[in-house]
Amino acid sequence: GAVVSQHPSRVICKSGTSVKIECRSLDFQATTMFWYRQFPKQSLMLMATSNEGSKATYEQGVEKDKFLINHASLTLSTLTVTSAHPEDSSFYICSACTATNEKLFFGSGTQLSVL
């Protein structure tokens, strides 16, 4: 089946630094990718929709200048958390689907801890 690879699985960084998370569709082309965030004991919340070759669409309340999303190819989307702070510590999950596929595939998630 289709696989979405997310890297790194875990990152610990100092406050004020930037962290980049990669999301790759390994065996299919993903015209659209999605980024979710999940705080402990809470459900997933959609942050943004990433379309290949165009600007991402952010959900209300998500700072686009803080969470930079790049979708430069049909198999790769990146999320950069800029100037990370402890409140950005969370589980970040990407997902991908194709225009003809009714199944949404998720990455394994990235646990970000900001000290």
Add this chain to the structure above:
Amino acid sequence: DAKTTQPPSMDCAEGRAANLPCNHSTISGNEYVYWYRQIHSQGPQYIIHGLKNNETNEMASLIITEDRKSSTLILPHATLRDTAVYYCIAHAGGTSYGKLTFGQGTILTVHP
């Protein structure tokens, strides 16, 4: 996405069937019922989806009531590895497919 309501938690004995209910009384005619599950510290995993007919695959069965206001996910022979949070989502699909609205889900605990 139409609002869905699920019990917060359920228990099931290993080897027995796990029946997870979901209420979606305001579902629209073009919205599918999707089920995903999330094992601790992992990304969600697709299980099954359906529109109005019952569906079965290698993982589970999905029973949708005739009025489509509720559904039940059935894991026929639950194992310890089925312990997870199960999400029921009503969604129209199409180009907005990935914009899924996850509720709190049902925490299923399978015990020996």
